[in-house]
Amino acid sequence: MPLSLRLRAAILSVVLLFAFLATWELSINDGSEVAGMSPEYAALMGATAKGASAMPGPLKVGKEIWGHISNPFYDAGPNDKGIGIQLGYSIARVFVGFFLAMLTAVPLGFLIGMSPLFYRALDPFIQLMKPVSPLAWMPLALYTIQDSTISSIFVIFICSVWPMLINTAFGVAGVRSEWLNVAKTLEVGQLRTALRVILPAAAPTIMTGMRISISIAWLVIVAAEMLVGGTGIGYFLWNEWNNLSITNIIAAIFFIGIIGMILDLGLSQMSKLVTYQE
Amino acid sequence: MTMDTLISIEDLKRTFPSPDGGEDVAVFEDLWFKVDKGEFVCLIGHSGCGKTTLLNILAGLDAPTSGGVIVDHEEVIGTSLDRAVVFQGHALMPWMSVMANIAFAVKSRYPDWSKENIEKHCQKYIDLVHLGGAENKKPAQLSGGMKQRVGIARAMAIEPKIMLLDEPFSALDALTRGSLQDELLSICYGTSQTVFMITHDIDEAMLLADKIVLMTNGPRAKVCEIVENTMPRNRTRNDMHRHPHYYPIRNHLIEFLVNRSAQFEAELSSKDYDPRHPPVTRPGLTKPSAAVEAALTDTGADTGTPETAVQASA
Numbered sequence: 001m002p003l004s005l006r007l008r009a010a011i012l013s014v015v016l017l018f019a020f021l022a023t024w025e026l027s028i029n030d031g032s033e034v035a036g037m038s039p040e041y042a043a044l045m046g047a048t049a050k051g052a053s054a055m056p057g058p059l060k061v062g063k064e065i066w067g068h069i070s071n072p073f074y075d076a077g078p079n080d081k082g083i084g085i086q087l088g089y090s091i092a093r094v095f096v097g098f099f100l101a102m103l104t105a106v107p108l109g110f111l112i113g114m115s116p117l118f119y120r121a122l123d124p125f126i127q128l129m130k131p132v133s134p135l136a137w138m139p140l141a142l143y144t145i146q147d148s149t150i151s152s153i154f155v156i157f158i159c160s161v162w163p164m165l166i167n168t169a170f171g172v173a174g175v176r177s178e179w180l181n182v183a184k185t186l187e188v189g190q191l192r193t194a195l196r197v198i199l200p201a202a203a204p205t206i207m208t209g210m211r212i213s214i215s216i217a218w219l220v221i222v223a224a225e226m227l228v229g230g231t232g233i234g235y236f237l238w239n240e241w242n243n244l245s246i247t248n249i250i251a252a253i254f255f256i257g258i259i260g261m262i263l264d265l266g267l268s269q270m271s272k273l274v275t276y277q278e
Numbered sequence: 279m280t281m282d283t284l285i286s287i288e289d290l291k292r293t294f295p296s297p298d299g300g301e302d303v304a305v306f307e308d309l310w311f312k313v314d315k316g317e318f319v320c321l322i323g324h325s326g327c328g329k330t331t332l333l334n335i336l337a338g339l340d341a342p343t344s345g346g347v348i349v350d351h352e353e354v355i356g357t358s359l360d361r362a363v364v365f366q367g368h369a370l371m372p373w374m375s376v377m378a379n380i381a382f383a384v385k386s387r388y389p390d391w392s393k394e395n396i397e398k399h400c401q402k403y404i405d406l407v408h409l410g411g412a413e414n415k416k417p418a419q420l421s422g423g424m425k426q427r428v429g430i431a432r433a434m435a436i437e438p439k440i441m442l443l444d445e446p447f448s449a450l451d452a453l454t455r456g457s458l459q460d461e462l463l464s465i466c467y468g469t470s471q472t473v474f475m476i477t478h479d480i481d482e483a484m485l486l487a488d489k490i491v492l493m494t495n496g497p498r499a500k501v502c503e504i505v506e507n508t509m510p511r512n513r514t515r516n517d518m519h520r521h522p523h524y525y526p527i528r529n530h531l532i533e534f535l536v537n538r539s540a541q542f543e544a545e546l547s548s549k550d551y552d553p554r555h556p557p558v559t560r561p562g563l564t565k566p567s568a569a570v571e572a573a574l575t576d577t578g579a580d581t582g583t584p585e586t587a588v589q590a591s592a
Contacts, residue, residue, distance in 0.1 A: 276373035277418035
């Protein structure tokens with residue numbers, strides 16, 4: 001009997017993973033290349049004192065990751081905190097910035113979606129602001145807000161606001177006119193129409209915007225924290241680069257990926273709740 | 279105006295901008311007719327004569343260019359819970375269950391009612407359209423006929439003075455359409471509900487309507503005449519065709535749809551037509567006019583070409 005597609009895909013995934021890990025393990029420099037170098041040059045090239053490359057093998061990275069997972073929340077001073085604490089800072093910033101953006105974008109998107117006047121009036125601003133890299137706002141934010149944490153939250157806010165705003169406006173403008181006519185013939189008030197008809201009708205589109213926003217926010221927070229420093233996974237990553245700990249950098253990349261996946265999965269579960277079938 | 283008139287359509291006209299930028303085009307004008315309390319009125323006309331526009335004006339979703347609609351001695355301005363609409367595409371909210379869809383309407387009508395009261399009221403109408411057991415289903419889980427039943431239940435649940443139906447069964451298959459027509463008939467007669475329905479199906483109109491308003495082709499459509507259905511109200515889909523009035527009425531309507539609706543301008547000049555009082559005819563009682571008879575025998579009921587019909591009626 002042929003195996004189900006799902007099972008076959010899972011088997012292939014595992015095979016690919018092991019193939020990747022094996023290639024990685026086999027291709028790393030075990031130190032033989034630097035045997036003939038002067039120790040100073042070898043150190044300059046990133047080789048360790050023992051002569052081996054700083055690029056770790058998968059086993060070493062796996063051990064490091066396990067070390068982080070088994071003690072995620074220790075705090076041994078500003079430059080030595082557990083990965084859990086660093087990730088926690090980043091997630092908190094993303095959530096605060098994201099929710100502020102939601103509070104702004106959803107009502108504003110409603111207004112734009114319902115009013116052709118506002119749509120046309122605000123469109124040039126949105127088109128101008130949307131393509132600006134969120135990090136371009138960072139110096140301006142640091143200058144005006146003068147607080148690195150709030151500045152990075154502001155950058156998250158700016159990058160998450162556009163997809164939510166545009167999707168909300170799009171969803172609201174696209175609500176089927178027959179549903180609005182039903183509400184009209186039933187003399188339903190504007191607020192009740194907005195909450196009971198337009199919001200549920202546009203909810204799937206709004207949720208798509210939120211999913212895009214949270215993904216972008218998670219991408220941007222790493223870069224933002226690299227710039228402003230202090231705490232967070234981005235700062236951790238940059239700090240480990242300064243320490244030349246490639247093992248920790250790879251571990252951080254792994255954790256960033258895992259958290260990003262969880263955030264997206266969470267929002268896709270939430271969007272299932274509001275999806276309807278016509 | 280008699281005491282029993284519920285809706286009076288007076289000198290109604292609706293224009294739309296011309297597509298080629300010329301003068302505005304009147305889709306219909308000089309429209310006058312009345313619907314009495316408890317009456318079931320069908321309006322028949324070809325596509326493009328403004329049937330849906332007229333219904334939207336009656337519902338308050340659209341406004342006439344001139345003239346007006348009087349419902350229960352008040353001019354129609356905007357929508358009202360006194361006029362419930364059953365939309366062509368059922369227009370149920372897909373994220374709400376059957377019960378929630380109807381409750382949404384009932385809550386709009388009776389905002390002060392308790393939750394139990396609303397549910398009880400909804401249940402009554404769900405049972406009335408034979409949807410018991412489907413209360414918690416979403417519209418996507420229902421067949422087309424069941425969806426339209428929910429649409430009818432939603433309209434009836436707000437206990438309107440008049441129900442406006444816009445070709446409610448046109449998207450259904452013939453069997454489902456038939457059983458829904460029977461149900462609608464028994465519900466409306468049981469409750470003396472006043473109904474105004476748009477259709478292009480002659481048999482549907484003959485089964486359901488007490489009065490059939492014939493509208494000529496647009497643009498500048500008018501009411502050609504009003505046909506009284508002289509078959510008794512207890513007619514059914516299965517035995518209606520045995521009634522002696524059935525074929526005279528049916529032939530009259532087909533003759534209208536096939537020939538007269540397009541040639542009304544020519545017909546107008548040859549007779550005394552007052553748009554304020556469109557002629558009322560009872561084809562079931564009178565022998566068809568010689569012209570109609572000739573047209574029918576000459577061309578066959580369904581295949582008449584306009585050319586022969588002009589000759590026949592001239």
